[in-house]
Amino acid sequence: AQKITQTQPGMFVQEKEAVTLDCTYDTSDQSYGLFWYKQPSSGEMIFLIYQGSYDEQNATEGRYSLNFQKARKSANLVISASQLGDSAMYFCAMRENPGSARQLTFGSGTQLTVLP
Amino acid sequence: KAGVTQTPRYLIKTRGQQVTLSCSPISGHRSVSWYQQTPGQGLQFLFEYFSETQRNKGNFPGRFSGRQFSNSRSEMNVSTLELGDSALYLCASSLGQLNNSPLHFGNGTRLTVT
Numbered sequence: 584a585q586k587i588t589q590t591q592p593g594m595f596v597q598e599k600e601a602v603t604l605d606c607t608y609d610t611s612d613q614s615y616g617l618f619w620y621k622q623p624s625s626g627e628m629i630f631l632i633y634q635g636s637y638d639e640q641n642a643t644e645g646r647y648s649l650n651f652q653k654a655r656k657s658a659n660l661v662i663s664a665s666q667l668g669d670s671a672m673y674f675c676a677m678r679e680n681p682g683s684a685r686q687l688t689f690g691s692g693t694q695l696t697v698l699p
Numbered sequence: 700k701a702g703v704t705q706t707p708r709y710l711i712k713t714r715g716q717q718v719t720l721s722c723s724p725i726s727g728h729r730s731v732s733w734y735q736q737t738p739g740q741g742l743q744f745l746f747e748y749f750s751e752t753q754r755n756k757g758n759f760p761g762r763f764s765g766r767q768f769s770n771s772r773s774e775m776n777v778s779t780l781e782l783g784d785s786a787l788y789l790c791a792s793s794l795g796q797l798n799n800s801p802l803h804f805g806n807g808t809r810l811t812v813t
Binding site for chain 1: 747754787789791800802806807
């Protein structure tokens, strides 16, 4: 079974509107972290937001917020007031906590296009 | 503060050759990880180094190896290159041991094997 599932290969949103990118995950660990990254066409992976499994509040960072529903094992990214510069590939990732392993497992990504 | 620096940005090699990629982490970061990104397989973990020790290795053949130096800089080596090794290789560094420490990635090295 895939550990991180992003079911939307591509999404379109009108400039200034909000958009939600879906992410579901699968883990048996109680302690884990969820991350969202943005990858523009230049290739660099840009860290956007983090949510810990024990965090009771949804994480927010500027225009980014994470809709964390632990029972459903979902961690959707919400981008408010979309800008043209938000057009990029977005990846959801998870770090499980088996000992000290620090690797991230990534989903397949969602290509977001912001329309003017 | 300077970000993660990867060199070179682009590389073209032929099958059978070997290649070395370099990564300088953010100052103060002691953990360096490497990932391979391809259209077919997505982002896959290669290995992680901390204080010059390999802490974890992904499911890649022994042709893929790496090392970390005392200044935390890291190199990744691929020997006997195959066409399927063509990919974007991303290096990432992180600050601490906490679960919430994000990985900070470089711009990547795009390797093309012909």
